[in-house]
Amino acid sequence: MSVVLLSQYREKVRSELDRVVDFWLTHSHDPDHGGFFTCLGKDGHVYDELKYVWLQGRQVWMYCRLYRTMERFHKPEILQAAKAGGEFLRRFARVPSDSWKCAFCLTKDGKAVKIQRTIFSECFYIMAMDELSRVTGDKDMQAEAEKMMDHIIHWVRVDPSELGRTQLPGEEPVNSMAVPMMLLCLVQQLTEERDHDLVEKYRETGNWCVKQILQHIQRDGTAILENVSLEGAELSGCQGRLQNPGHALEAGWFLLQYCTKNGDESLQSTAISKFIELQFQIGWDKEHGGLFYFLDVDGHCPTQLEWSMKLWWPHCEALIALLMAYNNTKKPTLLDRFAEVYEYTFSHFSDPENGEWFGYLTQEGKVALDFKGGPFKGFFHVPRCLYMCERILDGLLGDKN
């Protein structure tokens, strides 16, 4: 390993994180209602005032995490914005307010616009509440996060009817990788540095999530498929053949974190070989560079119109996954892969002119959508990636700050 190279990475990642935080502090706050505008143009202008609940929760979480764990972000304006975002969520996200179901999208003053029949708004609500409670010491907020978690576990493992979905006769029940990944992430969030009882409360759920994630290893270990049956068998058609390499890479580093907590070497080896190395090999575009968004395991053309586009977030997940895997194993090829993704990512997504990253490139690497934030891109994947990479690089360089 070259210390010089790692130091260069850290320098870049640090300064990029500073610029990204600055972009969102400058452009995304709503001083009137709290919460965050996330539809921000290339120079930061607000082009739509809708407030997407996933992105509200994620921004509260990220602000708190930075405030709590990185000295240079321990600033009153960050805490203030996180609290205003948390307050906005607590007042408006649950619809109706005595239910545990959250809206997907709200007007800027908090009126519900859309409710999805999934669990993800609720998951990011938990992320926000738990992390904010760590900063403020608000025990009610922590308790609310745990109560919502219990509801989500019930919806996922016992009865989804409160989500408003009915199983149709032709619809085979699906283990969609997003669900156990998200729950595993929440278990890690809720139990991190908490007492023994809480860790034990969620231990079985965490183990169940890992089993559910591992069911996605298919075709004799040559593929990770995004959707499998509840018994872990391959599903028919496009749905069953779908691969999402960025998502698998994200699952890879979630599993590595689980291994670090639970000391499972065989699982670490699987996470690295199947969810990280293999995904890079399958997902990387040998012609133009960058990770494909979707692929079909049998080589058919995916039906998602954006399948060949290069999105920012799979590259964020790849950077974290490869660097974490290198950190855990010191295997040189993992650092080589990291360098390759790093090179592509910083030269294509990062905007030297106005700050932050573009989110959506063509297969050839041209900016296809030039905004910095949208309905699905907020203050989350980019800063989380930079934050995680900076901390891992700190560790590798033996310098904690």
Added chain:
Amino acid sequence: MSVVLLSQYREKVRSELDRVVDFWLTHSHDPDHGGFFTCLGKDGHVYDELKYVWLQGRQVWMYCRLYRTMERFHKPEILQAAKAGGEFLRRFARVPSDSWKCAFCLTKDGKAVKIQRTIFSECFYIMAMDELSRVTGDKDMQAEAEKMMDHIIHWVRVDPSELGRTQLPGEEPVNSMAVPMMLLCLVQQLTEERDHDLVEKYRETGNWCVKQILQHIQRDGTAILENVSLEGAELSGCQGRLQNPGHALEAGWFLLQYCTKNGDESLQSTAISKFIELQFQIGWDKEHGGLFYFLDVDGHCPTQLEWSMKLWWPHCEALIALLMAYNNTKKPTLLDRFAEVYEYTFSHFSDPENGEWFGYLTQEGKVALDFKGGPFKGFFHVPRCLYMCERILDGLLGDKN
């Protein structure tokens, strides 16, 4: 006008229609259950067996229309396939079978996989039933189409609750252009060559549709916006600023057909200037050719990832709209525009190797998804375009067959 040129167009359009019909006759039929596979790869192979109800209804409609009105398609195998498709729809599309709500997607043997909270599956069910009843003389089938039409009108104009949608407090009611366009198309379908009483029954609905469509002319006549308020005012945000030039062009030729029936010269002038000429001017990519899929009227980047892609169907609609407008007015620039779209379309979408058309190109005109049929591309826009253009060209050339 050059007769030689128009003859060349007609020759190409005729032979292309023959090839497209042949492609679907060869590859899409399900001899076991009736109905049609629509997920067909570039060479016609079935890559997914799901049956999308929109596409089932459209294929029945198109087969019957060709069988009924074009001598060379008056073939038993086409009638047979249309009947088997109609039978499949009647047995399986309505879920539950005593309701008027149709599924969006079925398994190959007819089990419901997904139901949308919109009216479009039902609309294409009507198209299929009405056209099939004209071929078979089945009065029950015609009556079923009319009954379903009455339900759709109720859902759209009186009470949408049976669709399963609840209006949320932050969700402003929207006049989405697709709805009055679709209803106008159905009024034209149900009343064509029918007796006076039926024409009168739907006259007010047709007039209402035209008014609703004209509400989308915004910004002092400089734009057609896809979504407006129920009162015809511009909506805020991305939703309000959205333009879909191909859709407006389609509305243009629907309006021209209405004018031909109802003799409204002022409406014809509006249809041509606003829904056809202006849309070509706004929607055409001056750099790479082809029509953009979505645009923002204020020049922001649309949030739809596919906004800059070139899709087959807007080009189909543009060809029909421009040729019909030329036919009605003989204005030379309309034929020039037709020639420009014709040139782009046949050189980019049509596949000389395996037949049929690719559906999805990059902004630069490269094939981005190489299948010939998918969840939203069936036997409809391409053959309808070729069929309409052939008939208009027949008229222009003074040769009915």
